[in-house]
Amino acid sequence: MKFEVWAMALTxxxxxxxxxxxxxxxxxxxxxxxxxxxxxxxxxxDDLYRNIVSKLPTIARLEYCKSLIHRTNxxxxxxxxxxxxxxLKKLLKVARKELKKLSSIF
Numbered sequence: 001m002k003f004e005v006w007a008m009a010l011t012x013x014x015x016x017x018x019x020x021x022x023x024x025x026x027x028x029x030x031x032x033x034x035x036x037x038x039x040x041x042x043x044x045x046d047d048l049y050r051n052i053v054s055k056l057p058t059i060a061r062l063e064y065c066k067s068l069i070h071r072t073n074x075x076x077x078x079x080x081x082x083x084x085x086x087x088l089k090k091l092l093k094v095a096r097k098e099l100k101k102l103s104s105i106f
Contacts, residue, residue: 042068042098045091058102065099 042065043050053064072092079085
């Protein structure tokens with residue numbers, strides 16, 4: 001019964017949105033969502049960095065960036081998928097930029 005009500009509500013909502021030409025696919029959330037491809041800082045891309053690491057002292061942030069760069073390079077060498085490689089390259093670029101910024105402060 002609950003599933004039928006949910007399915008009917010979803011159908012009604014989709015039809016209403018389609019009639020208004022505003023239909024969007026449901027967003028899937030992950031660390032590497034597509035919206036992150038256009039963001040330019042580690043705080044915007046990495047939730048862990050934004051919520052926890054950014055509040056730590058500069059030395060800890062430097063170490064995190066170094067570790068992230070190392071882990072991302074390892075993942076990049078193992079990944080064959082073009083989409084994943086593109087996202088990893090973006091993460092690597094942003095992490096290097098953050099490391100450079102932190103190194104100039106410290």
